[in-house]
Amino acid sequence: MDLSGLSFQKFVDFALDHTRLRTTLTPHLPSQKFKSIKAKDGNKAVLTALSFQSPKIRLLRSLAIADDNAMRVLDFGVFPEPEYDLPIFCANFFATASRSIVVLDYKEKYFKKLMPLGQKYAELFPWGGKITSESMKFFSPIVIWTTFSTSRDKHDDLYSAFVDYYKAWLELMDEAVEEKDVPQILHNREAQHKYLTWRAEKDPGYPLLKKLVGESLAKDLVRNFLFEGVDTLGTNTFLDYFPEYRCEDGGVNQKRSMIGKSYETRPWDAKGEFTGG
Template sequence: MLHVLLKLHQSMDLSSFSYLQFVQFAVEQAQSHTILSPLSPQEKFNNLKARDGNATFHMLSFRAPKVRHFRSLCIEARPAMQVLDFAVLPKPEFDLPIFCANFFSTASLCIVVLDLNPLYDVELRSDYKDKYYKNLMPLYQKYAELLPWGGKVTGESLSFFSPIVVWSKFNSSRGMHQILYAAFKDYFMAWLNLMEQATKEADESKTVKNCEAQHKYLTWRAEKDPGYPLLKRLIGEDLANDLVRQFLFEGVDSLGTKSFLDYFPEYSCEDGSISQKRSVIGKVYNSRPWDAGGELISGKDR
C-alpha cells in the first residue's frame, strides 16, 4: 500500500490543482478505517494512454471486508482538462450507499457530482432514506450555497441520487477547487462512518435484493454514463467499452443476469435496441428538487 501512495504523491504537482490529491486522501483515510487489499487491473489497462498522446490515466483498485470494489480513474490531459471517476461499492451483504465522485474540469469550468448514491430509490423507500440520510442533511446544507445546483436533471437520474447530492457547475478557480476538496473530504468521511457502523445482513433474501439493486445501478451507469463519449474519443470504442464494463462498473456482467431493457423497458426501440435518449419519462428538474429536510418538493418537475 505504501508504494502505491508514494507513486501517487510523486506523480502530483502539489503546486497546482490535481484530482490525484483527492484520491490520495481517500486511500489514506480508508486505510485507517479498514483493510484495503489492492486489486490488479487487467493487463490491457496497464499504462493506459490516450491515442493522441495528450492524456494520461491513473487507476487504483481495492477491496475491503465490507467493500466489493473501491476504485478510481483520474485522467489528466493537456493543457488543463482533468477527470475524476471515483466510487466505492459495498459488498451485497451490506445495503450501504455507493460513494460516488464524478468530476470534470477545464481551465474555465468544473462540472461535479458528489453523492452517497442510494442503493434504493429514496422516494420509494423512506426507511432507507431515514436510515442513511436523515442525519446527513446538515452536510448538504453546509455546501448548498458554496456549490450551487448545476441545472437540469432528468427524472431517471434523480432516482439514483440522494437528497444530499452535490450537482454543480462553476467557474474554475483556486478557491472553488478548495471548496470542492473540502466537500469531497467531508462526504468521504461521512461514508466511512456509515461503513464502520454497517452490520452484515443476516437475511439472505435481503442480500439478494441488495445485489440486484447494485446490479441495476451498474447497468444504468454502464449504459448511460455521460463520460463514455469522452473515453471513446480518448482510447477508442472497444477499449472504452471494456474499461466501462470491466473496471469502472465492474460487476455489471457478473452480479446479475438482467439486461438494461429488463430494468428499463421504457428505453426499448421498435427494433429491440436501446434508445440513446438521456430521458424518456419526461420529468426534468431545473432546480434542487428537495427541501432542506430532504423531502421532495411537489411541483418541481417541469
C-alpha cells in the same frame, strides 16, 4: 484558469489514506489489467487507474485523466459488498480552464442524519441547472450537482466537500454489520446491479473515453473497471430494469434526457422531502 497546478490526486490520496486507517485494502484483481492505460497515439492525456477491495468493500476504484491544460477528470467510486447495507459512494469531477462540472453523492440508500451535510454544501454549491428525471432516479437528496467557473478557491471548497462526504461514508462503513438475511442480501445485490447497469449503458463519460483510448478499450473500461460487476452481480439486462427505453426493434433508445420532466432547481427541501423542484 491555468490547469497546470490543478489536480484531483489529493482527493484520491485522502480517500485511500483514510480508508486504510479503518480497514485493509488489497488490490482488486479483476481490475488490475487497467493499471497501465495509455491514450491513443497523438493524444497527450494521462490516465491513472487504481482499484482495491476490503472485507466490506467489493470495489473501490478511481480513474483520473489529465490532458495538459485542457481538462482534469476524476471518476471515483466505492461499491460495498452486498452483505453490508451500505450506499454506493460516487464522485465525478470534470474541469476545464473555464468550467467545472461536479456530481458528489451516495447512491441507493438515503440517510436522514446526513441532511445537515447536504444542506451545508447545497448553499456553497448551487444546483447545476436543468437535469432530467432519468438522471434524477439515481440522485439522493444530499447530492452535490453543480457547475461553476473553475477557480482555485472553488477547487479547495470541492476538496472540503469530498473530505466531509467521504468521512461520513467511512463512518457508515464502520457501523455496518454483516447481513445474515438472505433476501436482504439479494436486495442489496440487485440494487447495486441495477445502478451498475444504468451507468454502464448511460455513462456520460463514455464519448471522452472512446476519443482517448478507442472504442474497444473504452467499452472494456466501462464494463470491467468503472462499473465492474455489471456482468457478474446479476443477469437482468438494461431493458429488464428499464423497459421504457425499448425501441420497436427491441434495441435500447440511445437518446439522452428523453423521459420525464426536467428539474432546474434542487427538488428536495431541507428535510430531504421531494418537492419537485
